Amino acid sequence: MKRRFESKVVLITGGTSGMGWATALAFASQGSTVVLAARRSEGSDELIAALKSYGGEALFVQTDITDASQVEQLINTVVEHYDRLDIAFNNAGYGGMTVPCADFLESVWDATIDVNLKGVWLCMKYQIRAMLKTGGGAIVNNSSAAGLNGGPATGVAYCASKHGVVGLTKAAAAEYAKSGIRINAICPGVIGTPMAEQSFGQAAGNQSLIDRHPIGRIGRPEEIASTVLFLCSEEAPFLIGAAIPIDGGLTLDN
Numbered sequence: 294m295k296r297r298f299e300s301k302v303v304l305i306t307g308g309t310s311g312m313g314w315a316t317a318l319a320f321a322s323q324g325s326t327v328v329l330a331a332r333r334s335e336g337s338d339e340l341i342a343a344l345k346s347y348g349g350e351a352l353f354v355q356t357d358i359t360d361a362s363q364v365e366q367l368i369n370t371v372v373e374h375y376d377r378l379d380i381a382f383n384n385a386g387y388g389g390m391t392v393p394c395a396d397f398l399e400s401v402w403d404a405t406i407d408v409n410l411k412g413v414w415l416c417m418k419y420q421i422r423a424m425l426k427t428g429g430g431a432i433v434n435n436s437s438a439a440g441l442n443g444g445p446a447t448g449v450a451y452c453a454s455k456h457g458v459v460g461l462t463k464a465a466a467a468e469y470a471k472s473g474i475r476i477n478a479i480c481p482g483v484i485g486t487p488m489a490e491q492s493f494g495q496a497a498g499n500q501s502l503i504d505r506h507p508i509g510r511i512g513r514p515e516e517i518a519s520t521v522l523f524l525c526s527e528e529a530p531f532l533i534g535a536a537i538p539i540d541g542g543l544t545l546d547n
Contacts, residue, residue, distance in 0.1 A: 296324030297526060302375045304328045304367075306358055306416060307385030309340055311486030312435065315514035316382055316521050317344060323522065326350040328371050331385070332357050350375070358385050358412035368419040378423040380525045383413045384435040391448040402450045409454035410461070417465055421474060429473025431525040434462050435517075436478045438540045455480075459536045466534030475533050477524050482540030484512040507542030 303320045307313040308329035317327050321344040329340060329351070337353040344351035352374060356367045371378050389405035390397070413434050424430035439447040440455030447455075459478055466476040483502055503510055520539050523529055538544050 296322075297522070298380070299324035300326075301379040302326045302328070302371065302377050303380040303382070303525075304330065304371055304378060304420070305382045305384055306330045306356070306412075307435075308382075309333070309337060309353075312481070312484060312514045312517045313382065313384040314340070316384070316518040319515070319518040319522055320380075321345075321347040321349055321351065324349060325380070326352075326375055328352045328354060328375075330354050330356040330358070330367055358416055359407040361415050361418075364412075364415045365419050368423050372423055377427045378420060379427075379430045381416065381420045381430070381432045382435070382521050382525075383416045383420075383432065385412060386435060386437075387451075389448050389451045391451075394449045397449055405448075405450035406454050406457075409451065410457040413458055414461055417461070417476070421465070421469060424474050425469075425472055429475075432465075432474065432476045433521050433524050434458050434476070434478045436462070436480045436536060438480050438482045438538060438543045440478070440480050441536065441538060441544050462536065463534045470533050475524075475529070477529075477532055477534065478536045479517065479520055479524070480536055480538045480540065480544070481517055482506055482512055482538070482543035484514055484517060486514060505543055506540065507545060510541065512539065512541055 298320055303325045305313050305317050308317050309331040321327050326349050327344050334355045341351045341353050354367050354370050356363045358364055387405050387408035390401050436458040437455040439452045440459045443452045462476055462478040517539055
């Protein structure tokens, strides 16, 4: 029986932990060749071995997505190894800090915008060029529930960057829809990942954080992965430029 993404080449930034890793495993289990990109290479050999255990190919490319030359080389490496790029999940992100606007550090603002917004744009810039050469593809950008609303828990730079990802997604989706490239964004609530733990402490046990989600819990990385796979599948051919909340109801009262 053919698996859902047999023969597809998938690139995932921030792919070595959290939502990126869960999505990598999901794609690998469905027959994809998976390329992981991340700033740090520690543990990458074990991750690649885990992906290959599903029977397909996998590759790790150390990449700083804020550096245009590194991003261009990342896409060139994917194409050199596998001749094409079919799917991209631009997941790499940075939490920044949550102090009020007037106290926010310029250096942290710059770093947050560089990773969360500029980095997504740079990835799309070179991913789209590769996809145009092979007739199309699918891109999913990881925004946030903070890309749909605002609040003191997220910090002004994070909120601004994630709103920017939604706008970037919509603009690029309109530009390339007729070229066969479908571009969408997801907007997760709080998900049980290392980044959430860093930003919110023990997120899974933070009752005030849990109470903000009408479902009564924070999300799981696998729940994000399933939506990414749907958006990249043949089941979603008419979904273009969407910003989809996956947030347990977090944004319902905003």
